[in-house]
Amino acid sequence: MVGAACAFYAARSGLSVVVVDRGPVAGGTTGAGEGNLLVSDKEPGPELDLALLSTRLWRELAEEFPERIEYEPKGGLVVATTGHGLDALRTFATTQREAGVTCQDIEGADALHDLEPHLAPGLPGGVHYPQDAQVQPALAAAHLLRASGAELRLGEEVTAVLRGPDGAVRGVRTPRGDLLAPAVVNAAGTWGGQIAALAGTELPVLPRRGFVLVTEPLPRVVRRKVYAADYVADVASGSAALQTSAVVEGTAAGPVLIGASRERVGFDRSLSVEVLRRLARQAGELFPVLKGVRVMRTYHGFRPYLPDHLPAIGADARVPGLFQACGHEGAGVGLAPATGLFVANALTGGTAGPSGGLPVGAPTLAEAFRPERFGVGAGVV
């Protein structure tokens, strides 16, 4: 998704773009996601600012590709399960509000039920985030790529990053030959560290595995993205141990998607029954109606995770001509348009974007995403 957005905004800035992917469109992390465009789970800081910009850009894209990407501005509802949890959630929401997030406190079980009639009874309250939205990620990536007009080279793996005598990037090598280009954007997601290594530098992207359960098709039983307040803590945690918290949402196609688990187990693709059991149980606790619904299938993937939970975006100062756009963890689909815009700006010297440039504050924001901030590979040219 991030790569598709980079291609889209770069092409729109007048650049000639070739997309090289060793797999099919959305064959990696994008296709294993839920397509969430969230501001609700982000604490104030650079990632939230990026998410707020992306939220606006997704709305513009949705007007450009109506219905085809299944864009649903349905809002999010974060639910506390204890009074103490509700206090913490309210405090968190207050800081988000100051940072520009629209959200409203929901008081008591009755008010929750007005929003989500199938929620379990007796919950103390929550916070409603109308800016949260969703797309179908594979469709969104495909339509952005198509609209970009970029040349697609699918099923073609980058085996080397070509560099000139001065160390600057001058293209990539694939089994089909050399592809010369003055700029290479690394949007390889969870595998971004490998591309960085091919370019002679380092990016410590790590995989964080997550499972999703897919129910049989239902009428709309869950109106918004609904999740338990502990999810926010799980997202922010750096722990390698398994964490699960109920995240439940309907889809335009009918099935309800149930997440979310996080664990650092490398690229282990084996199915974990224990994770599936926990996800199902927690979803049933939040929405008892789901206990009588069948799970049709599950899928899982690997979130690209950087040590400080922020993506790497922009020109990599260590390798001239190399641009990074990876490490968005579980927020890549949501953050893709803003990332694409930042990268297009970096590629063109600041003229990209629907209104001719980035918003005020963008330079500070870009600073937080500097690819070389981890202090590894510095001086490697």
Next chain:
Amino acid sequence: MSRNPRDTSRTPLDLAHATPDPAFEITLDGRPLPALPGQSVAAALWAAGILSWRTTRRDGRPRGAFCGIGSCYDCLATVNSRPNQRACLVPARPGDAVTTQEGTGRADLAV
């Protein structure tokens, strides 16, 4: 060995030399139908000349058994108030109430 293709005695029961126990009754949308022990719900419906017992979610198109071996999920029916049962796999039992499934079969849950 040649057979007359119009020979109506070539029923599935004859072909399998089956001698099932006596038939019992199930219903489709309240209409009584005979079923044999060991028959799937889909087989009983087919034997009664019924080919469709579900409508699709979006366009309301008729659906019945397609693959007949549990793979395609086309033959979904509501059996004893449980939607999304694969009629080709569910054995018919005396008194089963099969109802035509409209869409997801769970319209009652919609909010």
